[in-house]
Amino acid sequence: QCPALRRLSCAGTVAAGLRREEQPSGSVETGCQDKTPTKTFYEEQDERREQAQRTVLVHCPSKISEKEFLKHLSQHGPVHSHFFYESFVDDQLSTLLKELQLTEENTRLRYLICSLIEDIATAYFPGCTIRPFGSSVNTFGKLGCDLDMFIDLHETRKLRTHKRIGNFLMEFQVKNVPSERIATQKILTVIGESLDHFGPGCVGIQKILNARCPLVRFSHQASGFQCDLTTNNRVALKSSELLYIYGSMDSRVRALVFSIRCWARAHSLTSNIPGSWITNFSLTMMVIFFLQRRSPPILPTLDTLKALADTEDKCIIEGNNCTFTRDLNKIKPSENTETLELLLKEFFEYFGNFAFNKNSINIRQVNVLGREQNKPDSSPLHIENPFETSLNISKNVNQSQLQRFVELARESAWVLHQEDAYLPSSSSKPPWGLAALLLPSVMQSTKKQKKRCGSERIKSLLESMKSGSPESSANTSRN
Ligand code: GTP
Ligand code: MG
Numbered sequence: 338q339c340p341a342l343r344r345l346s347c348a349g350t351v352a353a354g355l356r357r358e359e360q361p362s363g364s365v366e367t368g369c370q371d372k373t374p375t376k377t378f379y380e381e382q383d384e385r386r387e388q389a390q391r392t393v394l395v396h397c398p399s400k401i402s403e404k405e406f407l408k409h410l411s412q413h414g415p416v417h418s419h420f421f422y423e424s425f426v427d428d429q430l431s432t433l434l435k436e437l438q439l440t441e442e443n444t445r446l447r448y449l450i451c452s453l454i455e456d457i458a459t460a461y462f463p464g465c466t467i468r469p470f471g472s473s474v475n476t477f478g479k480l481g482c483d484l485d486m487f488i489d490l491h492e493t494r495k496l497r498t499h500k501r502i503g504n505f506l507m508e509f510q511v512k513n514v515p516s517e518r519i520a521t522q523k524i525l526t527v528i529g530e531s532l533d534h535f536g537p538g539c540v541g542i543q544k545i546l547n548a549r550c551p552l553v554r555f556s557h558q559a560s561g562f563q564c565d566l567t568t569n570n571r572v573a574l575k576s577s578e579l580l581y582i583y584g585s586m587d588s589r590v591r592a593l594v595f596s597i598r599c600w601a602r603a604h605s606l607t608s609n610i611p612g613s614w615i616t617n618f619s620l621t622m623m624v625i626f627f628l629q630r631r632s633p634p635i636l637p638t639l640d641t642l643k644a645l646a647d648t649e650d651k652c653i654i655e656g657n658n659c660t661f662t663r664d665l666n667k668i669k670p671s672e673n674t675e676t677l678e679l680l681l682k683e684f685f686e687y688f689g690n691f692a693f694n695k696n697s698i699n700i701r702q703v704n705v706l707g708r709e710q711n712k713p714d715s716s717p718l719h720i721e722n723p724f725e726t727s728l729n730i731s732k733n734v735n736q737s738q739l740q741r742f743v744e745l746a747r748e749s750a751w752v753l754h755q756e757d758a759y760l761p762s763s764s765s766k767p768p769w770g771l772a773a774l775l776l777p778s779v780m781q782s783t784k785k786q787k788k789r790c791g792s793e794r795i796k797s798l799l800e801s802m803k804s805g806s807p808e809s810s811a812n813t814s815r816n
Contacts, residue, residue: 487566713727
């Protein structure tokens with residue numbers, strides 16, 4: 338028995354039967370013709386109502402062969418016309434992406450702010466560039482995300498060597514300083530001071546110079562953005578480019594990343610406050626890793642992208658090989674046809690059962706014989722930095738935060754599996770699909786669990802505060 342037929346009684350998704358002779362001659366019914374009506378309003382109503390009487394809606398499994406499915410249905414009567422719809426959960430994921438992604442004007446505003454800061458910075462560092470990186474540019478940015486930017490002095494240095502013939506040559510000199518780190522701190526100090534005293538709309542300037550990756554943090558009043566300014570973060574820019582490429586390869590990638598990020602935020606797995614929780618960057622790596630391990634894979638590994646690179650793609654930054662192809666045409670589209678609904682469910686199952694205690698997450702390497710890579714150290718969550726491979730980008734995550742992630746992933750997988758038994762058929766039904774997963778009340782129905790989460794959160798906050806000064810607790814470790 339075809340599972341789809343067993344579900345005939347449930348209101349559901351997919352195929353509709355319709356007699357061909359009802360269609361206007363020569364036209365193919367697609368449901369979205371742009372044509373002037375030739376019937377009266379009531380004729381149209383009657384015809385549609387009668388058509389509806391002979392139409393069935395069937396929910397079928399995601400991996401079903403369309404041909405086989407129709408053959409099976411034809412045993413029960415002629416099917417003259419059919420439509421396959423996207424699953425409802427797929428729609429939810431796509432809607433979330435459409436609603437939350439950065440708009441054109443928001444992106445322009447981000448680049449405008451970089452250019453305004455650049456005007457100030459060039460007074461000290463002629464020829465420098467302020468470049469946005471992170472979620473503002475990597476295609477995973479959600480409205481309201483922070484604006485990460487860095488002062489690129491690399492171009493300035495190039496300018497100095499190449500532009501000696503001009504009439505005037507403005508340049509800066511980093512005087513003898515004991516280390517690159519101290520030079521960075523000095524550069525950020527002057528820019529921070531300038532922004533504080535003269536930067537239009539720049540308020541609440543904090544110089545967080547003792548962090549692993551020193552930065553200046555401020556709010557830009559007119560746009561409402563929180564801005565983080567660092568120096569020489571070329572590896573992070575390369576990571577942003579890599580994510581941009583992954584996000585462009587397959588339309589499912591961004592939809593899934595957005596949904597997972599929203600899910601994590603809704604359950605306080607991520608936070609604006611720095612601490613021992615998972616970051617959006619780590620979550621994105623987890624989604625990419627998961628999509629690389631589907632069969633057939635939806636995304637290639639970083640090593641595959643490196644093998645496709647040509648000489649112009651070659652890129653070594655501070656001794657790290659950051660080479661990968663930047664030509665999307667060289668990357669074969671995936672043959673995987675899994676729906677977003679299935680991927681969401683499988684993501685939760687995969688990480689709900691992942692052996693975090695012994696395995697690491699690594700988007701670079703080919704999965705040898707299906708085995709995962711062993712963790713090189715004892716941190717609860719190990720996600721290898723794609724370009725600085727000895728580093729763990731989720732070193733900040735403690736065991737209890739990881740445990741919360743795993744528990745929520747399991748519960749979410751369970752909620753979605755429960756829903757397999759029915760479909761959203763009436764408006765009185767509680768939220769379902771992704772919407773159900775974003776509701777704390779659905780996920781954490783027992784008070785006990787809620788309490789525990791709250792206290793864990795406070796415990797983690799205290800732990801992160803204990804681990805250092807406000808500077809070092811800022812989420813600035815670029816591991
Ligand atoms: P949002 O949460 O939307 O701001 O995502 P984001 O990707 O912008 O993250 P965040 O602002 O925390 O960091 C900005 C960028 O810095 C990321 O996209 C990464 O490229 C890089 N980054 C962040 N955290 C780490 C880390 O722990 N290690 C390394 N190597 N890079 C990091
Ligand atoms: Mg950011």
